[in-house]
Amino acid sequence: MAFEPLVWYCQPKQNEAWTKLVDGAFGAYTLCAIDSGVLFISHLVLLGLCCYRIWLIKKNSKVQRFSLSSEYYCYILGFLAGYCTVEPILRLLMRSSIFNLNGTTGLAPYEVTSLIIEATTWCSVLIMIGLETKSYIREFRWYVRFGVVYVLVGDAVLLNLILPVKDLHNSYALYLTISTVFCQVFFGILLLVYFPNLHLSPGYLLIESDSLDDEKYEPLSGGEQICPERHASIISRIFFGWITPLMQQGYKRPITEKDVWKLDTWDQTEILIHKFHRCWEKEAKRSKPWLLRALNSSLGGRFWFGGVFKIGYDVCKFAGPMLLNHLLQSMQQGDPEWVGYIYAFLMFLGVLCAVLLEGQYMQNVWRVGFRLCSTLVAAIFHKSLRLTHESRKNFPSGKITNMITADATALQVWSLSDCCENASAN
Known part of the structure; x- marks a missing residue:
C-alpha cells in the first residue's frame, strides 16, 4: 500500500x-x-x-x-x-x-x-x-x-x-x-x-580572548584555562567535541590536576549559592517553606531539560522494534524495495538519535547532581556560621559535619545512581 x-x-x-x-x-x-x-x-x-x-x-x-x-x-x-x-x-x-x-x-x-x-x-x-x-x-x-x-x-x-x-x-x-x-x-x-x-584591514583590532576553533579555550591569568563548553558551537555540544583537547592530552600523557579546566561561572559554587539564596528568600515568605521547591527554582531548569532528553531517548528506543516490524511486514506484502530502504534508514537514524540523546541526558543528570551537592554543602556551611549560641546546642559540630558529608552527598549519589541504573537497564 x-x-x-x-x-x-x-x-x-x-x-x-x-x-x-x-x-x-x-x-x-x-x-x-x-x-x-x-x-x-x-x-x-x-x-x-x-x-x-x-x-x-x-x-x-x-x-x-x-x-x-x-x-x-x-x-x-x-x-x-x-x-x-x-x-x-x-x-x-x-x-x-x-x-x-x-x-x-x-x-x-x-x-x-x-x-x-x-x-x-x-x-x-x-x-x-x-x-x-x-x-x-x-x-x-x-x-x-x-x-x-x-x-x-x-x-x-x-x-x-x-x-x-x-x-x-x-x-x-x-x-x-x-x-x-x-x-x-x-x-x-x-x-x-x-x-x-x-x-x-585598516583599523581592525583582533580580540584575543577566544578562538573560533572549538579545540582552543579561553586563557586566564596564572595559566589556568576555563571549560570551553559554554562557548562551543551546537554541533560541538551535541557530539561533545569541546572535550576533544582534554582527551587528546590524556592520550599523550597522564592528566594532572593542572591540566583540568577551571569551572565556568555557571558551575561555580559561589554563583549557585547566590541563586539558591534568592530562591530561598522567596520561599521563606510562604506559609510553609519547602526546601525541594527552592532547589527546583534554582537548579530545576537543567534537571527538567535532562528529562526531555530522557523522553526522547526512550521514544527512539521504542521506535526501533516498531520500524523493524513495519520492515518485515513490507517484505511479506511485497512492497517496493525503496520502502525497505526508508525503514532501514529510519532505524539507523533512531539508533543514532538514541545514542546522542542518552549522552546529553547522562551529562545533564551528572551536572545537576554535582550542582545539588555543592549548593547544599555551601548552604549548610553558610547557615552554620550564623547560628546563635543557643542554636548550637541543638546542632553540634558533629551533626553539621554529618549533614555536609553524608546527607548532602547522599542526594547526589542517589541522583547519579538512578542515572546509572537507567543506563545499565537500557
Whole structure:
C-alpha cells in the first residue's frame, strides 16, 4: 500500500518512459529519489555552510579580517553565482521540468522544493561573495569549497541520468540545465584555485580572548584555562567535541590536576549559592517553606531539560522494534524495495538519535547532581556560621559535619545512581 503523502510529493509515473529507460531499485520513484536525496541534500549542505560563513563575516568579532588587493576575481564568481541563482527561479516561473519528456509541462512538488532550495543556496553564495569583497576571513572557507564539490557531485549524477535520454527532452530545459551545470563547474574550479592576496584591514583590532576553533579555550591569568563548553558551537555540544583537547592530552600523557579546566561561572559554587539564596528568600515568605521547591527554582531548569532528553531517548528506543516490524511486514506484502530502504534508514537514524540523546541526558543528570551537592554543602556551611549560641546546642559540630558529608552527598549519589541504573537497564 502506497504512502499517500509520498505519492503526492513524488508523483510517480508508472509504465512511462522513465520507468522503462532507467533501471533503478526505486522504480517510478527514481527521479524523486535522485532529486531529493542527491541534489536537494547537496544544496542544503552548501546552504548551511554559506550561512555559517556569512555569520562569521558579519557577527563574529574574534576572527582576523583582511581586505582584498583586487576584487575582479570576486566579480567573476559573483556573476556565476548570480546566474546559478536566476536559473532555478526561471524554471520555477516557466514551470519547465528537466524530468518531463515528450514536451509535457508542469513541476512535481519535489521539483519545486528542490528548485527553491537551489535558488536559495546560490543566493547565499552570492551574498557571501559580496561580503568577502568588503571583509575577507580565512576561517571556514575550505568547508564552503567542500560544499561546492558536493553540489558538483550531485550535478554529475543528474547529467548521468538525463543525458542518455536527451532526445526526448525539451531542448530549452535541457540546454538551460546544462548551462547551469557548466557555470557551477566553472565556479567550483575558480573557487578551488582562488587564493587571494590579502592585506590586514585598516583599523581592525583582533580580540584575543577566544578562538573560533572549538579545540582552543579561553586563557586566564596564572595559566589556568576555563571549560570551553559554554562557548562551543551546537554541533560541538551535541557530539561533545569541546572535550576533544582534554582527551587528546590524556592520550599523550597522564592528566594532572593542572591540566583540568577551571569551572565556568555557571558551575561555580559561589554563583549557585547566590541563586539558591534568592530562591530561598522567596520561599521563606510562604506559609510553609519547602526546601525541594527552592532547589527546583534554582537548579530545576537543567534537571527538567535532562528529562526531555530522557523522553526522547526512550521514544527512539521504542521506535526501533516498531520500524523493524513495519520492515518485515513490507517484505511479506511485497512492497517496493525503496520502502525497505526508508525503514532501514529510519532505524539507523533512531539508533543514532538514541545514542546522542542518552549522552546529553547522562551529562545533564551528572551536572545537576554535582550542582545539588555543592549548593547544599555551601548552604549548610553558610547557615552554620550564623547560628546563635543557643542554636548550637541543638546542632553540634558533629551533626553539621554529618549533614555536609553524608546527607548532602547522599542526594547526589542517589541522583547519579538512578542515572546509572537507567543506563545499565537500557
